[in-house]
Amino acid sequence: MTHQYMEVNNKKVEITGNEKNILEVVRNMGIEIPTFCYHSELSVYGACRMCMVEDERGNLVASCSLKPQAGMKIKTHTKKIMDTRRMILELLLANHHQDCTTCEKSGNCKLQELAVNMGVKKVRFKPRKPWQDIDTSSASIVRDPNKCILCGDCVRMCSEVQGVGVLGFINRGPNINVVPAFDKPIADVDCVNCGQCVSICPTGALTIKDDTLKVWEALSDPKKKVVVQIAPAVRVAIGEEFNHTEGSNYLYKSVAALKMMGADYVFDTSFSADLTVVEEATEFLNRVVKGEKLPQFTSCCPGWVTYAEKNCPDLLSNLSSCKSPQQMFGAVFKKFFAKKMNIPTEDMYVVSVMPCTAKKFEAERPEMSTDSYQDVDAVITTVELARMIRKMGIKFEELEPASLDMPFGFSSGAGVIFGTSGGVAEAALRYAVEKLSGETLNEVNFREVRGLEGLKEATFNIHGKDIKLAVVSGLANTQQLIEKIRKKEVSYDFVEVMACPGGCIGGGGQPVPNTSETRVLRSKGLYDIDAKSTVKKAQNNPTIEKLYDEWLKTPNSDEAHYALHTHYGHKKRIGGMEIKDEAKENANEKIVISVCVGTNCYLKGSYDVLQELIGLAREHGIEDKVEFKGTFCLENCSNGPSIKVSDDLHKYGVQKEETQKFFNNVVLPRVK
Amino acid sequence: MHKTKTVQEPLRNFAKVKEIIEKYGTERSALIPVLQAIQGEFRYLPQEMLSFVATAMGIPQAEVFGVATFYAQFSTQPKGKHIVQVCDGTACHVRGASDIIKKFKKDLQIPEGKTTTDDLYVTLETVSCLGACALAPAVVVDGKVYGNVNFEDVARIIVTMKESDDE
Ligand code: SF4
Numbered sequence: 096m097t098h099q100y101m102e103v104n105n106k107k108v109e110i111t112g113n114e115k116n117i118l119e120v121v122r123n124m125g126i127e128i129p130t131f132c133y134h135s136e137l138s139v140y141g142a143c144r145m146c147m148v149e150d151e152r153g154n155l156v157a158s159c160s161l162k163p164q165a166g167m168k169i170k171t172h173t174k175k176i177m178d179t180r181r182m183i184l185e186l187l188l189a190n191h192h193q194d195c196t197t198c199e200k201s202g203n204c205k206l207q208e209l210a211v212n213m214g215v216k217k218v219r220f221k222p223r224k225p226w227q228d229i230d231t232s233s234a235s236i237v238r239d240p241n242k243c244i245l246c247g248d249c250v251r252m253c254s255e256v257q258g259v260g261v262l263g264f265i266n267r268g269p270n271i272n273v274v275p276a277f278d279k280p281i282a283d284v285d286c287v288n289c290g291q292c293v294s295i296c297p298t299g300a301l302t303i304k305d306d307t308l309k310v311w312e313a314l315s316d317p318k319k320k321v322v323v324q325i326a327p328a329v330r331v332a333i334g335e336e337f338n339h340t341e342g343s344n345y346l347y348k349s350v351a352a353l354k355m356m357g358a359d360y361v362f363d364t365s366f367s368a369d370l371t372v373v374e375e376a377t378e379f380l381n382r383v384v385k386g387e388k389l390p391q392f393t394s395c396c397p398g399w400v401t402y403a404e405k406n407c408p409d410l411l412s413n414l415s416s417c418k419s420p421q422q423m424f425g426a427v428f429k430k431f432f433a434k435k436m437n438i439p440t441e442d443m444y445v446v447s448v449m450p451c452t453a454k455k456f457e458a459e460r461p462e463m464s465t466d467s468y469q470d471v472d473a474v475i476t477t478v479e480l481a482r483m484i485r486k487m488g489i490k491f492e493e494l495e496p497a498s499l500d501m502p503f504g505f506s507s508g509a510g511v512i513f514g515t516s517g518g519v520a521e522a523a524l525r526y527a528v529e530k531l532s533g534e535t536l537n538e539v540n541f542r543e544v545r546g547l548e549g550l551k552e553a554t555f556n557i558h559g560k561d562i563k564l565a566v567v568s569g570l571a572n573t574q575q576l577i578e579k580i581r582k583k584e585v586s587y588d589f590v591e592v593m594a595c596p597g598g599c600i601g602g603g604g605q606p607v608p609n610t611s612e613t614r615v616l617r618s619k620g621l622y623d624i625d626a627k628s629t630v631k632k633a634q635n636n637p638t639i640e641k642l643y644d645e646w647l648k649t650p651n652s653d654e655a656h657y658a659l660h661t662h663y664g665h666k667k668r669i670g671g672m673e674i675k676d677e678a679k680e681n682a683n684e685k686i687v688i689s690v691c692v693g694t695n696c697y698l699k700g701s702y703d704v705l706q707e708l709i710g711l712a713r714e715h716g717i718e719d720k721v722e723f724k725g726t727f728c729l730e731n732c733s734n735g736p737s738i739k740v741s742d743d744l745h746k747y748g749v750q751k752e753e754t755q756k757f758f759n760n761v762v763l764p765r766v767k
Numbered sequence: 768m769h770k771t772k773t774v775q776e777p778l779r780n781f782a783k784v785k786e787i788i789e790k791y792g793t794e795r796s797a798l799i800p801v802l803q804a805i806q807g808e809f810r811y812l813p814q815e816m817l818s819f820v821a822t823a824m825g826i827p828q829a830e831v832f833g834v835a836t837f838y839a840q841f842s843t844q845p846k847g848k849h850i851v852q853v854c855d856g857t858a859c860h861v862r863g864a865s866d867i868i869k870k871f872k873k874d875l876q877i878p879e880g881k882t883t884t885d886d887l888y889v890t891l892e893t894v895s896c897l898g899a900c901a902l903a904p905a906v907v908v909d910g911k912v913y914g915n916v917n918f919e920d921v922a923r924i925i926v927t928m929k930e931s932d933d934e
Pocket residue numbers: 236252253257259260261262285286287288289290291292293
């Protein structure tokens with residue numbers, strides 16, 4: 096094979112033909128070219144023009160969208176490039192709320208960094224748009240359109256990686272904007288709070304909702320007993336915020352920092368992950384015995400749970416009823432520990448430190464509470480904890496590690512690997528195999544489910560029975576898998592789902608860059624901790640045994656169900672829409688029949704049901720006595736097509752074949 | 768009296784949209800023709816319809832909304848049955864276009880801060896040069912151009928427009 100070369104800054108470089116673009120060639124040479132809209136994990140958009148290089152003819156070309164070719168000659172840092180780049184930055188800044196000192200992203204903002212590096216000292220342009228409102232509707236993320244540079248990274252992240260497609264461009268020319276569907280508040284659309292868009296946004300346009308203030312307040316309130324839990328994935332990522340090696344374990348330094356801030360107790364969420372393993376694997380074994388509700392889907396990822404509630408009503412009964420480790424922890428402390436320690440519920444303040452933005456949303460779910468107090472009072476992410484540490488002036492580097500509080504500070508390796516994709520499945524296997532075979536499991540490593548691929552599959556023969564597993568991460572991958580399951584192209588017994596690519600280690604609350612490279616190191620970090628742990632199976636964690644002895648009795652007991660399990664409901668994908676038959680609105684003696692034309696009901700043929708009902712009303716000459724309405728999602732999707740009649744609270748599920756019956760039994764009697 | 772049936776019959780409207788989707792299919796490439804047909808039917812793209820289209824075609828709502836706001840031919844705000852466009856370009860402006868606009872607003876009973884009457888009978892738009900500067904001030908009603916428009920013309924134009932309802 097002949098060698099191929101191109102020239103970069105008058106230097107000959109060999110190209111293999113496998114480089115994706117010129118950008119890669121140049122970066123491989125150790126030369127950095129700035130980019131806003133290029134990410135190796137997303138499609139190429141080529142709009143920000145930051146990555147320009149100059150070709151032989153003096154034209155500026157986007158290096159992210161250009162394939163290297165033999166004989167090409169380019170320059171990377173000419174005056175022309177620098178001037179143009181500076182001007183683009185100035186234009187961006189003109190339309191940018193420049194409140195950098197108070198911005199959440201400050202220090203992590205690519206726009207800020209580039210403006211400094213390019214020496215932008217003065218902005219010569221005036222803003223072209225009036226300032227817009229900041230969207231604070233979400234429990235997890237904040238959207239400030241005034242800081243958006245229209246790179247489209249979030250749009251592609253949400254649709255390509257997460258398959259949700261919440262954000263999109265609207266308008267064009269000077270009015271172009273990136274907004275949720277119909278320019279609605281983000282809490283009113285199909286967002287699942289995963290925070291992946293925040294991770295990738297180069298500016299402060301998308302940020303994590305800051306909950307540190309609540310935590311500072313609780314810490315400084317002498318009446319409050321502040322109990323902190325730290326999730327597995329946090330320990331292998333927080334070091335990145337302090338320029339430490341990725342993937343090393345910083346749990347004990349984090350404990351020390353939290354103690355300095357005044358936390359009364361600091362525990363490990365891996366302990367309640369152990370509890371989740373026991374509950375969830377027991378539930379699984381019961382389903383296997385009964386042969387029902389399989390595959391069992393995991394339910395510890397709130398991004399996935401919300402996704403399922405909005406998009407998969409047909410699968411909700413397949414979700415494990417177990418609460419997530421975060422919420423199990425909250426329940427154990429509010430419902431059990433508080434009583435045991437004689438702490439009134441209102442004085443116990445549970446804080447969790449999570450790699451995840453969706454956990455903020457999960458903690459606010461009304462069913463996750465005790466005596467009308469949230470089981471988890473505040474959720475801060477890895478980056479928020481790092482911010483608190485900096486705010487207090489703690490020198491993380493020099494901190495002496497401190498140990499977790501007992502007894503809930505003890506956990507097994509199984510509880511630790513929960514933080515990475517495949518970890519929940521492996522932890523459950525360590526339990527299930529032992530129970531099914533009745534023999535002690537010696538080889539605890541299930542390498543088949545490890546690794547950061549989007550989908551992993553494995554079959555284990557346990558005591559003569561084949562158990563088929565799938566492990567999936569990233570919601571776009573999940574969507575594809577679910578389609579296949581629905582079409583019966585594949586079948587499994589157990590499916591682990593994590594909304595974020597790679598699992599919690601790649602969560603939306605983790606330090607940036609949150610890329611495959613960093614995720615690999617974080618994941619390895621967790622498996623290393625597991626390898627070194629003395630106890631590797633959840634069922635061997637003595638604290639868990641004790642908890643069952645003193646309180647819960649047996650796995651899946653009534654006590655366990657009351658405290659540690661939950662239920663799911665169908666949720667609307669989009670809020671605030673109803674189509675009213677305005678002309679007849681005032682005639683309120685009429686019977687109002689609202690037929691759902693929301694996604695799920697539409698797909699199940701609600702439209703035909705509606706047509707038939709209108710036809711029947713006409714046939715019976717009662718057209719003027721009934722009023723038909725189309726509504727969007729009655730949150731009864733699994734029984735759909737859904738129908739509500741006047742102010743009757745019941746939601747009817749009416750299949751196409753049952754329309755006539757429904758009309759005769761429900762509609763007609765009301766007219767007479 | 769003019770009749771304003773369209774939006775008051777939402778259910779029949781859904782039937783229409785469903786028909787349109789059936790005609791063009793649910794491939795992504797059918798999105799623009801589908802939206803064009805819906806706009807043709809309702810003179811704008813109601814939010815519920817966009818949501819419905821997104822569902823039926825399996826495209827994210829944000830993307831459908833994006834397409835609906837990208838092309839100038841689409842409108843996401845309701846438009847009247849009749850469209851009155853008054854030019855407020857430089858030439859028309861100096862020849863008193865703003866007064867003509869005020870007069871139309873008053874005579875057509877268009878509520879303050881809006882461009883369309885509540886019954887969706889007529890929409891008043893100001894445009895920035897119709898290319899008919901020689902005729903300034905120029906007005907276009909449902910595609911028909913009127914030049915050198917004065918106050919009396921406004922009344923006459925409105926009568927002609929209403930008469931066209933009975934044709
Ligand atoms: S939080 Fe997740 S689902 Fe919501 S907009 Fe961002 S990427 Fe999409």
